[in-house]
Amino acid sequence: MNHVLTVGLGVLGAGLVASLPAAAGDMVEKDSAQVETTEEMQEQAEEMQAEETTETTIVDVASSSGEFEILVAAVEAAGLVEVLSGEGPFTVFAPTDAAFEALPEGALEALLMPENQALLAQILTYHVVPGTVTSGDLVEGDVATVEGSDVTVSLGDSVMVNDATVVMPDIEASNGVIHVIDKVIIPPSLLSELDVEKPAL
Template sequence: MTLIRKSLLAVLLSGVFAVPAFAGHHEEGEMKAGTIVDVAAGNPDFETLVAAVKAAGLAETLSGDGPFTVFAPTDDAFAKLPAGTLEDLLKPENKDKLVAILTYHVVAGKVTAADVVKLDTATTVNGQAADITVADGKVKVDAANVTATDIKASNGVIHVIDAVILPK
């Protein structure tokens, strides 16, 4: 990560309290998974995503009842964006654009990996459809590869992707 990106993330995250990955009630000795935001905040691979969600004002929504399915880009996925793109998106004057991009990563409802592989497209919360392709046992959402699936949250599910997908 560049020094600028690290500094920006430190500033954004400095006012954010840490949330455990698994919060909730104990039921028969098991922990209940936290919300999508809780689970992402508890995973070091999603620091940039969590910072972007908070900057966009979407943390409360994605902590709500849902259910939601999030195709979550990792920090490495955000690092693939052209230099300066992330920093520009995180500026307050670009909040609408950031919201449009982030909501393109979210599908209403709980769509498990078993469901995703049966789809050609998925209508995202921003209203546009993301293309889904399955070839040689690999799943892609637009140009992003799905690298991990079915990470459970109390209000939905997370599928990890290796690129930031952009609305058309």
């Protein structure tokens, strides 16, 4: 009886030993599959995070809006796309298409001509203030622009920049902020050249 039991146990032990490599192989395969799945999930998460953190610059925001087609065309004509897509930060007082269309007859067409690139750049940079200045940070008074001249900010029932009204503030971009205005503002030194009346401030 003991001999039979010993033989039986020996056979059982041999079977278990024989099955161990196969079981171990299955476990290794499962572990490898889990590692691959985990790596795939990590890669997907990183891709999603990269998409979420993709920079949307001031130029990108303006280009994706239907309100700034003329502004974007002007920025391109003035050679300022790279600048306004740069690190910044910048605060841009962005005139709508309607604001550009309200310029004196022929002025917009003339500004977009290649020979007037420097003049156009001067006007556009007059709409740009260094740094990120949200509506809550605005204070009354003169503010220096990238162009070099000052704009005058007035606070009251509405926010005014020279004689332009801020109609939509605080559009965020990765390299600054945009405040939408209803008029094109002109540096004082260029008013006579464009036959635009000096704003009453």
